[in-house]
Amino acid sequence: MLIDGKRTLSCLTLLATLEDKHVLTIEGVATGDQLHPLQQAFIDHDALQCGYCTPGQILSGIACIEEGRATDAASVRDWMSGNLCRCGAYPNIVAAILETAGKQ
Amino acid sequence: MQPFAFVRADDEESARAALRQGARALAGGTSLVDLLRLQVEQAPALVDLGKLPFRSIEQAGGVLRIGALATLSDIAGNPLIQHAAPSLAQAVLASASPQLRNAATIGGNLLQRTRCAYFRDTGFERCNKRKPGSGCAALDGDDRGHAVLGVSDHCIAAHASDAAVALTAFDATVRLRGTAGERSVAIADLLRLPGDTPWLEHTLAPDELIVAVELPLGDVLRRSAYRKLRDRASYAFALVSAAVGLVIEDGLVREARVALGGVGTVPWRAHAVEDALVGRPATQSSVSQAAQRAADGAVAGTQNGFKVELARRTVRRVLLQLAEDTAWK
Numbered sequence: 001m002l003i004d005g006k007r008t009l010s011c012l013t014l015l016a017t018l019e020d021k022h023v024l025t026i027e028g029v030a031t032g033d034q035l036h037p038l039q040q041a042f043i044d045h046d047a048l049q050c051g052y053c054t055p056g057q058i059l060s061g062i063a064c065i066e067e068g069r070a071t072d073a074a075s076v077r078d079w080m081s082g083n084l085c086r087c088g089a090y091p092n093i094v095a096a097i098l099e100t101a102g103k104q
Numbered sequence: 105m106q107p108f109a110f111v112r113a114d115d116e117e118s119a120r121a122a123l124r125q126g127a128r129a130l131a132g133g134t135s136l137v138d139l140l141r142l143q144v145e146q147a148p149a150l151v152d153l154g155k156l157p158f159r160s161i162e163q164a165g166g167v168l169r170i171g172a173l174a175t176l177s178d179i180a181g182n183p184l185i186q187h188a189a190p191s192l193a194q195a196v197l198a199s200a201s202p203q204l205r206n207a208a209t210i211g212g213n214l215l216q217r218t219r220c221a222y223f224r225d226t227g228f229e230r231c232n233k234r235k236p237g238s239g240c241a242a243l244d245g246d247d248r249g250h251a252v253l254g255v256s257d258h259c260i261a262a263h264a265s266d267a268a269v270a271l272t273a274f275d276a277t278v279r280l281r282g283t284a285g286e287r288s289v290a291i292a293d294l295l296r297l298p299g300d301t302p303w304l305e306h307t308l309a310p311d312e313l314i315v316a317v318e319l320p321l322g323d324v325l326r327r328s329a330y331r332k333l334r335d336r337a338s339y340a341f342a343l344v345s346a347a348v349g350l351v352i353e354d355g356l357v358r359e360a361r362v363a364l365g366g367v368g369t370v371p372w373r374a375h376a377v378e379d380a381l382v383g384r385p386a387t388q389s390s391v392s393q394a395a396q397r398a399a400d401g402a403v404a405g406t407q408n409g410f411k412v413e414l415a416r417r418t419v420r421r422v423l424l425q426l427a428e429d430t431a432w433k
Binding site: 003006007008009011012013014016017019060063064067077078079081082083 | 110204
């Protein structure tokens with residue numbers, strides 16, 4: 001999730017510490033029925049299999065692009081290294097992030 | 105996770121009051137919340153330090169003062185630190201992942217608990233850090249990731265911090281404030297060797313808070329680098345890491361600083377390497393010779409012996425890199 005725009009692990013964050021903070025989770029990423037461009041890119045690039053890691057990948061990917069780190073595949077791999085995908089969809093995740101970064 | 109009370113500290117005094125009543129201090133939570141979930145740590149109460157004004161990074165005279173609640177991301181991205189303390193910026197950037205660096209604070213990073221698998225898994229009976237007097241399962245177990253320096257018959261768990269290695273190399277002090285007043289201690293005096301009481305990891309008084317880390321600025325810090333060797337390129341703890349600073353003048357080494365991570369039960373200053381360098385010519389052979397002293401005093405177990413030679417080679421490589429970078433400037 002993003003806390004005040006910064007990616008953070010929800011599993012290590014106590015809700016009680018988030019008073020007055022802005023929290024964005026996967027549920028808040030789309031605008032109505034309009035998917036976020038990175039959500040659409042994940043579909044277009046088949047960047048998931050079981051889907052378990054996908055919310056975290058997308059939030060982290062949004063931040064990675066925002067931080068200006070999605071410049072090439074090596075940089076995306078490095079700056080997305082905190083998000084594990086046991087299905088091994090990494091090449092497609094990297095492609096989805098690079099495509100979305102390129103459109104901005 | 106066991107239930108616990110949650111208290112938010114509005115100021116230092118309310119934080120100390122909670123600590124006196126047995127609460128544990130919560131900063132970024134990346135170590136403590138993890139261990140609470142694993143039930144390695146138990147806490148009747150947590151006191152959230154997040155609102156305390158300890159986050160600024162500033163230069164005061166010849167000292168770089170980093171607030172205890174500055175995150176690793178704050179430090180890695182700070183232009184002053186990148187310029188004046190490259191080894192520290194590189195060390196924090198090599199730590200954990202972006203998500204963890206956004207939460208983890210420098211104060212908490214120093215006090216983080218070990219990554220020893222026997223400590224982190226309550227399924228193992230023996231761990232002197234978790235259950236004082238129960239023994240050490242690593243001594244006759246899988247010790248590949250464990251320490252070879254500062255070890256005892258009671259614990260060989262490695263200290264996991266990258267930042268602390270850079271801070272140790274460059275004589276950082278930690279500013280502490282408690283009921284009894286304010287004091288500064290060197291990292292080496294904050295973190296305890298395991299000895300026969302490995303469950304005692306630091307020298308903080310029960311109601312003392314780390315308020316800042318202070319790093320003396322200077323040539324040797326400005327000409328410094330950090331290198332971390334690990335099993336994969338990113339998001340892994342160090343097998344061996346080295347923070348090194350080197351100042352060469354007229355072909356002679358004027359100043360040298362060397363500290364190692366991944367090999368010690370605490371961040372490990374390699375004074376023997378520094379002493380072998382200072383005042384001598386900065387040649388490839390003298391640097392290589394000095395680096396041979398990097399792991400002096402090491403005691404290897406069954407699988408971690410490779411760290412001894414890896415430590416020497418890591419130090420040698422960073423020294424040569426710095427010599428090349430600075431010798432002709």
